[in-house]
Amino acid sequence: MHIFEGFLPSPWWQLWFVFSIPVILYGMYKLNKLVSEKREVVPLIAVAGAFIFVLSSLKLPSVTGSCSHPTGTGMAAVLFGPSITAVLGVIVLIYQALFLAHGGISTLGANVASMGIIGPFVAYAFYKAAAKTNMNFYLNIFLATAIADWITYVTTSVQLSLAFPTGGSLTVTGFLSSFIAFATVFATTQVPLAIMEGALTALIMKYVVQVKSDVLVNLDVLTSDAVEKLKGAMS
Amino acid sequence: MKLEYIVGIIAILFVAQFFYGVLAHPNAEFGGADGEAENVITAISPDYQPWNPGIPTFEPPSGEIESLLFALQAAIGSLIIGYFFGYYRGKNQSVQQ
Numbered sequence: 358m359h360i361f362e363g364f365l366p367s368p369w370w371q372l373w374f375v376f377s378i379p380v381i382l383y384g385m386y387k388l389n390k391l392v393s394e395k396r397e398v399v400p401l402i403a404v405a406g407a408f409i410f411v412l413s414s415l416k417l418p419s420v421t422g423s424c425s426h427p428t429g430t431g432m433a434a435v436l437f438g439p440s441i442t443a444v445l446g447v448i449v450l451i452y453q454a455l456f457l458a459h460g461g462i463s464t465l466g467a468n469v470a471s472m473g474i475i476g477p478f479v480a481y482a483f484y485k486a487a488a489k490t491n492m493n494f495y496l497n498i499f500l501a502t503a504i505a506d507w508i509t510y511v512t513t514s515v516q517l518s519l520a521f522p523t524g525g526s527l528t529v530t531g532f533l534s535s536f537i538a539f540a541t542v543f544a545t546t547q548v549p550l551a552i553m554e555g556a557l558t559a560l561i562m563k564y565v566v567q568v569k570s571d572v573l574v575n576l577d578v579l580t581s582d583a584v585e586k587l588k589g590a591m592s
Numbered sequence: 593m594k595l596e597y598i599v600g601i602i603a604i605l606f607v608a609q610f611f612y613g614v615l616a617h618p619n620a621e622f623g624g625a626d627g628e629a630e631n632v633i634t635a636i637s638p639d640y641q642p643w644n645p646g647i648p649t650f651e652p653p654s655g656e657i658e659s660l661l662f663a664l665q666a667a668i669g670s671l672i673i674g675y676f677f678g679y680y681r682g683k684n685q686s687v688q689q
Contacts, residue, residue: 359626362649363642364633400676410669414662417606420613422620423628456650457661459626463645495595510625517629521636538632546625549609556602561673563595568680 358428358471358513358543359453362461369520374466380474381447384440391437398437401565401572405433406445408561412554413449413472419546427554428509431502432561434477435484436576446473471512480505494566494579494587495559503555510547514539567591 365373392399412429419425433442450468453459460468484501488494517539522531566573570584579587613620633640652658 361626361630361642363644364630366640366643400679404673404676407669407672411666411673414665414669416624416662418610418613418622419625420609420616422613422617422622423625424622425625452665454649456652457658458649458651461645462647462649463643513629517633521633521640523636525637535632535636538636539629542625542628542632549606552602553606556599560595560599564677568677568684 358425358468358510359450359460360464360467360513360516362454362458362463364461365464365467365516365520369516370463370466372466373464373470373516377443377466377469377474380440380443381469384442384444387438388441388444391441395575398572398576401436401569402433402441402445404565405436405442406448408432408558409445409449412557413453417550417553419549421546423542423546425510425543425546425550427550427557428472428476428506429554429558430472430477430509431480431498431505431554432558434480434505435498435501435562436573436578439474439477439481442477443469443473446477467513467516471509471516475512476505476509479508494583495563498562499555499559501555502558503551506551506554507544507547510543511540514543563591 388402392402409429409432412427414426416424416426428446430442430446433445447465447469450460450465450472454461454465480501483504484497487497487500492500514536518532518535519527521535522528523534523538524531566579566584566587570579570588573579574581574584652661
């Protein structure tokens with residue numbers, strides 16, 4: 358999903374910054390507020406950030422014959438919401454852009470939009486909607502994060518198709534034909550990885566329930582009744 | 593069924609899809625999808641030249657150094673996750689006693 362340095366022409370790289378910067382600023386405000394009001398969540402923020410760090414560094418092979426990496430942002434999105442996830446995502450993306458020649462500074466706005474904002478937003482929205490239907494918690498986490506991972510790569514395909522429509526000018530047919538080309542690379546490769554990421558996130562959330570369930574109630578991720586039920590199922 | 597078993601089965605299926613991919617695409621290089629997207633861009637707009645925003649970034653001089661930095665990234669992350677889970681687990685146990 359990393360769009361490499363210089364691979365977004367004007368006005369697209371600027372537009373994605375315009376899209377991402379307000380969300381990041383809002384996320385920093387929310388993060389500040391959360392940390393000052395609920396100090397006990399700080400370690401969990403570190404864990405969610407570290408989870409993004411680990412998963413986005415793992416380049417995994419896919420059935421299509423190429424490698425890609427999970428995003429790891431689903432966990433943070435479910436716990437803290439998409440705007441705080443955007444802040445955590447920026448940290449990882451800047452590290453990779455500056456030291457790994459992976460992604461870029463000019464494309465940072467677009468990469469944050471896909472990995473830090475749109476993917477996590479989908480995870481958050483899905484989780485909240487499915488939680489209302491009393492779906493099994495782990496199944497909900499699995500689906501929310503797998504879909505978010507996949508949507509991140511679909512977003513990248515959209516971003517590239519807008520910037521590089523077939524035929525040179527941005528028309529519906531030019532956009533669609535480019536989208537098919539980019540999505541063939543990104544979206545198909547990502548399917549097995551998205552499933553793996555969803556499963557891993559569900560597992561790590563199980564351990565969060567096990568060791569620090571009070572914070573989940575505090576963050577409105579789960580009700581205390583739901584926590585009791587999940588803990589009862591474990592013992 | 594325990595969640596651990598389900599995740600284990602998904603992990604085995606993941607390894608299986610990789611081996612299937614190796615067999616189905618004997619000439620595949622398993623390069624990054626990000627790099628492949630670059631080829632798609634070149635195919636769509638052959639004249640496009642990536643521009644340089646003029647911000648100095650570090651380019652790993654070799655694949656080994658790049659994998660070192662990626663491994664470091666994963667190690668730092670795992671360390672933080674492991675530390676806090678261990679800390680909470682130990683704390684919960686001592687509270688129960």
